[in-house]
Amino acid sequence: MLKKFTRILVVISHSQDFLNGVCTNIIHMQSKTLKIYSGNYDQYVQTRSELEENQMKQYKWEQDQIANMKEYIARFGHGSAKLARQAQSKEKTLAKMERGGLAEKVVRDKVLIFRFVDVGKLPPPVLQFVEVSFGYTPENLIYKNIEFGVDLDSRVALVGPNGAGKSTLLKLMTGDLHPTDGMVRRHNHLRIAQFHQHLAEKLNLDMSALHYMMREYPGNEEEKMRAAIGKFGLTGKAQVMPMNNLSDGQKARVIFAWLAYRQPHMLLLDEPTNHLDIETIDSLAEALSEWDGGLVLVSHDFRLINQVAKEIWVCENQAVTRWGGDIMDFKQHLRKKAGLSD
């Protein structure tokens, strides 16, 4: 109904699905300024990410140039006549750049502080795939003879085409699926926690987040559970109202609190950002960067991958292959493959 509404409609909502359904413009408020993005919420996230990525590139480039010029001026400004002339010329270029306006560093409003509990170390090998083959049916193998290890200092992003087997690989890691051939070895004390979208379906939405956590982890004091949920940015009334009333992003935070309370050594995250806004994603990225456990991430969100992954593994053609560059190189590679220019 709201979609057919022809006059101006202003909506303030946490629900991204709702915003996607009814909005044709998104207004972003930050540092006392407003910026309008045309399109729905998903388009806003995409455009804002791209603009910020470009802004950061420009900022870094300009700052490098400025640092080089300043160094030159300091070193040669009082040198021989020729060098001093060059230094003067650089001084002029520098002044011109500054007059023209420099790119500002991208600054984010910090809205949430996520925190995972540090768990200490387990000696490697922590999780090992030994000549693993797997297929849901024997005649259709998704993986053939794959071998790799994941340890607590691993920060891996799994990428690859839809249906290549990324989620399947996570399930083989957790033991939800068993290899058709070969072996997955896990350290005896290894605790793995997996985040995936279907966990939200397991929440009892008539319960509050606090009630839910107390039922899941019985024998704990209320204060302790409140603190555990609070670490993921759900505070006050939001902890005690039925979860039915929470946004998808807030429900995701309950799930993160639930996972974190198990104090995993290793987190496997399958599309964790689907219902999260940019600021929440950044909080998650920061928490993951500060945490000392192992991480395997499946995500279409290249920004998140860029922030937290140290390695990119490509799942394709029944194999898992380490990508030589970073996720931006991989993005470039995909664009080239699809015949898209920069």
Ligand SMILES: Nc1ncnc2c1ncn2[C@@H]1O[C@H](COP(=O)(O)OP(=O)(O)OP(=O)(O)O)[C@@H](O)[C@H]1O
């Ligand atoms: N329970 C299942 N039974 C049979 N086939 C399955 C099952 N789960 C997944 N598949 C199939 O296995 C293949 C790999 O699926 P998987 O979900 O692991 O891929 P993915 O790389 O995670 O894909 P996406 O990026 O689309 O999420 C797909 O062809 C999928 O249809």
